[in-house]
Amino acid sequence: MSMLPILQTQDPYLERLPLLLREAFTHYLPEPWHTLSNQLISIVVILSVFGLLFAILTLAERKILGHVQNRPGPNRTGFFGMLQPFADGIKMLTKEDIVPVAADHVLHLLAPVSLLAASILTFAVIPYGKNLVALDINTAALYFFAVGSATELSVFMAGWSSNNKYSLLAAMRALAQLISYELPLIISWIPVVMVASTLSLTRIVSLQSGYSFGVLPHWYVFTPWGFVAFALFMVSALAESNRSPFDLPEAESELIAGHLTEYSGFKYALFFMAEYFGMTALSGMAVSLFLGGWNAPSPYLTFIPSYLWFAVKLLSLLAGFMWIRATFPRLRIDQLTRFAWKFLVPLSLINLVTTAFWILSQNWGHLYFIPRLIITLILIVVPYILLSKKLGRGYAVRTYSYAPQ
Amino acid sequence: MNDQTLNLCLLFSSALFCIGLITTLSRSSTILILLGIELMLNSANINFIVFERTQPDVSTSHGTLFVLFTIAIAASEAAVGLALLIALFKHQRSVVIDEASQLKG
């Protein structure tokens, strides 16, 4: 946890628990080592928590998919299949790690490592609790997405180093998807920055702490532009982490395993871990940007500690991811890119306009609240309808006819 | 931030600049030449940031702004350069720069 000048004593005990624990460990060490130990403790905690979360997620995913498809999912290993992740882990470790002879060994190894490194680095800036943030820098959001964009390199390395046409082509397609969705991803959270006029996440979360009319929390998602930005962010986050409708790169029905064909054993597991880490990092970002981070939904529930609220929101989002994976069919590469460039990018740009209008018309006074609302709604709905109509034009529904006419 | 570090940084940026220059001058593949140019641009940016730190009043962050604009322009330059490269490749089937000499006198 970052060095906090003073502990807010008036916070409830549970709220201050993690910091107290940390203090317990570090106050033995001499002064200069104090910050270093704090940093090390926060790193260890983050890695262990999210490592565990990865394991649970793999299980939860398979269980949810199963139940959605009216089947129980893994329940043999342990109580209700609880030990399944460990079983998978052991399987991955014991599997032989095959590396193609003509492959570029250095890059072949480096690809999963750099991917994992990049996705772990993104956890540094997400505020888990009131004072629980590993790195509180005032360009946190920019850092998050700068590091996030490094993942593409590793995908390319994976595709290239396996010296296999399929994997190279799959890597190119995966890159196309990643790059196409990186644009709407970044543009979609710019409205938050416009409103909060700061890049540091802790500041943004603290801005969302108030409650209007006692009931409605000041989360950005409840503002018209915020909701649109949240939706866009989630969709592009889905694509960015190769999940659900956009999981073309490592889909079974596609080019074998996409750019991961030549990977097996532990490197393959690393790729999956990196993917889940990316997913959790992005949803953590979504939570802190739009769902008010560690803020409680209503004033009466503030006694529950902030990091719990963060955990609840995070898990609900992850459940949403899995739910979407279970329900939506896969998109073709051209539909995917067209959807990004012709739908998401324009909508996010227009959302910038709506937020600008929202900010400028802020002090119109109560009398004008309704026309202000109406205008923003128009600015949102009209382009949505036009673009969606335009998106579908010229493409007939695809009909498959197996039997010869 | 004393004299010694300042000189060190300046030496660092000039070294980086010369490496970029040497690559552009020696490598035959156009991509590396372009990357060499990117390197030279970056060395210039380093200088900007270093000098901005030593500047007494920081009310106007001209250094940072300048670097921002240089990065933007370097990015667009790289994009156009590589596009040209691809177009050239379509035409002459090779990336080696010496072959693109139809215009010589």
Place this chain on the structure above:
Amino acid sequence: MNATLLITIGVTLISSAVALSLRNLIHSVLLLVITWIGICAFYLIFNAEFIAFTQLLVYVGAISMVALFAVLLTRVAPSTNQRNKQSVTRFIYALITGLSLFSLMAFAVLHTDSPKEKVEALPATVYSIGKELTEEYAPALMITGSLLTLAILGSVLLAAHSPQSKENS
């Protein structure tokens, strides 16, 4: 502070030198990524965060990707890779000019007396950069924006020129 500075400088210099001397293009581009990261670290040392992460985003995320794609799209049979005599002489010439330039700059740097009052300037916060960009340098921002869009459109046009016209030409 000095140690980290020295390390970053060392890493960047070595990585760039090695990157630009490799024969295999992909390796050199990826090694160059390390140089960019080194430079980003250099900026962080001078706590210019915004610049560091922009640099990271632009160079590592975008430019190296474009370079890699360029390498992919212009792959040629590896026959002409051997180091012929002509490129060696060229390298020597390049080395000479580069070193003479470096010695000139080093001479200049070492012999100029740096400005007297070297107060540790406060880093420019994101807010001040944003304010300045949108107020004083708004036109410059607009121009760079349009420049970037134009550059992208241009490069797309250039690169996406349909190959079949080449066949029949």
Place this chain on the structure above:
Amino acid sequence: MTLSATYLSLIPLLPLYAAALGVLLPKKNKHFVSSLAIIAMATSFIISLFALNQALKNTSIHSTYNFSWFNLGQESVRIGILLDPLTAFMAVMVTFISTLIFIFSTSYMKEDENMKQFFCFLSFFASAMLGIIISNSLLLLFISWELVGLASYLLIGFWFHKPEAAAAAKKAFLTTRIGDLGFLLGILWLYHTCGTLLFYDHGHGILEHHVLASIASQATIFGLPLVTAIGLLIFCGAAGKSGQFPLHVWLPDAMEGPTPVSALIHAATMVAAGVFLIARMYPLMQADQFIIATPFHTLTVIAFIGAITALLGALIAGSQYDIKRVLAYSTISQLGYMMMALGLGSWLAAIFHLLTHAFFKALLFLGAGSVIHASHHEQDMRKLGGLSKSMPITFATFSIGMLALCGFPFLFSGFWSKEAIIHAAYEWPVSILPLIISLIAVALTAFYMTRLMGEVFFGTSRADHHHHTHENKAQMTVPLSILALCAISVGFIGTPSWPWLQSALNGTPVEAEGLFKGGIVMLGSILLVAGGMGLGWILYIRNLRTNAHEEDPLETMIPGTFKLLGSRLKIDEFYTATLGKLNTALAILSNGLDRYVWDLSIQGLAKLGQLSGSINYAMDEEALNQGFNVTSEKIRQSGVQYSKAQSGETHGYLRVFAITVVILTLLIITLWS
């Protein structure tokens, strides 16, 4: 009724409009044109009467109306019209006589096919003549002067199909042109000296005292005062137009034109224009009188020339056989009289004689016209004769005219005007010669007129094919009788006892002496007239000529001089001999000059051009091009060398670039520190 300037300008303009309209209309409605011309002339006559009435109200003032004709930058050329007694009288005389002659010529020219054109020319001439009379500026006067010359050319050469008529018209035009040249020089000199050509311009006019005083003092070359020189030049014009001694040769030949033309132009108006001009410019002519140190005064020159012409005209008239030639020479001698009167100092007598002469000379010419018309265009006296019985009215009017011309005492106008001139000659201090010449001329005039009467009207008709001549219709006889009436009555307005005309013209009343003021001189002239008539009667009427080929009695008496006079003193031959030769010599000279001097020099220049061209070509071809080729070749070589630098190898470029940067910075550092 004050006559405004527009009405005054209408007098010349009406006949001009009639002429213009006439020209536009087709040939067939010639009667309409002729009546139009007559009406126009009549209205002009009435307006002139009004003008006379107004002028006589206050005879001393010259009411002028000046306007600027056109302006050249700041300068503006001003012309104007003038109304004073002189203008009024002349206008009345000209319009009255023109109207009568128009009426006369309607019948005279009836069978001529382009009669319409004839009337257009006539009215054009009348308007030009009136233009001279009313003009207040020498410029406007000169313009109308030239138009009058043109009209006389057109009218003399009216029957252009007759070669003699065409030659006569050319001759008339050229000789008057010579006079006009002098006139133009005079005008230009005058304009140069006093800056304006207006006669009366509120004190600034050339005829006003202030300007004349300034001119008079200036002297010119040969010691001749400026005013005399200008006066003489202007007199040249007058001499040319009025047929004075050196330039009179054209007047007898002008008789080739139809008789009404001769009557109007060569009797009354045009020839009188010269006299009118001198009368109009009289103050200028007199200006040099008070200068002593001059070889001669303008007026003395005019007087002597007038006298010579009078004598000359009278002598030659006696020896002519053609009626119109006789009358022409008589006109020359009468004009000589008028010029002499002007020269003698009394321009009033000259104008008086001009007016009276206009009437009876027009009468005589019209009489001759009706005689010729009746005898089918026969003009030779020897073939006429015995017309007094067949043409009683013409005979009566003609005899009145003859008596008026000879100056039959007391009853006829010719006597009074001639008396006034002789009286002036008598009083002339300079010399006695004009008096003697005028008296001799009086006798001679009486003699040739009676000769004419005898030959034409008395005796028996000597026509070739014998046919019966009868009197003409009223259109011709009525004008004759009116003119005869005037020939008698006009004289009375200027008699010494009642000098109404003189005082009107002079502005200040002239005191009246008794009828016999002249005394001895008048008696002498009466005797001379009687002698002349008696001699004429003896030679021509007593023993009448019986056949056409009979020799003239005078010829028998003095054959040599008679033949000399018959051939017009050989002045024409003299002219052709001297001037003609001079002209041909000049032509030959200029032709030679043109062919051999100018032509050769231009050809020389052309050759020079050719030569330089060839030199240029040679120099250019050998020297320049070769040199140029060599240099351009060298440039091309260096170009090739330089292009090698563009080796297409980018590294090379960058290397050069980097090295130059290094060198430059080194330079800056070394130079700077």
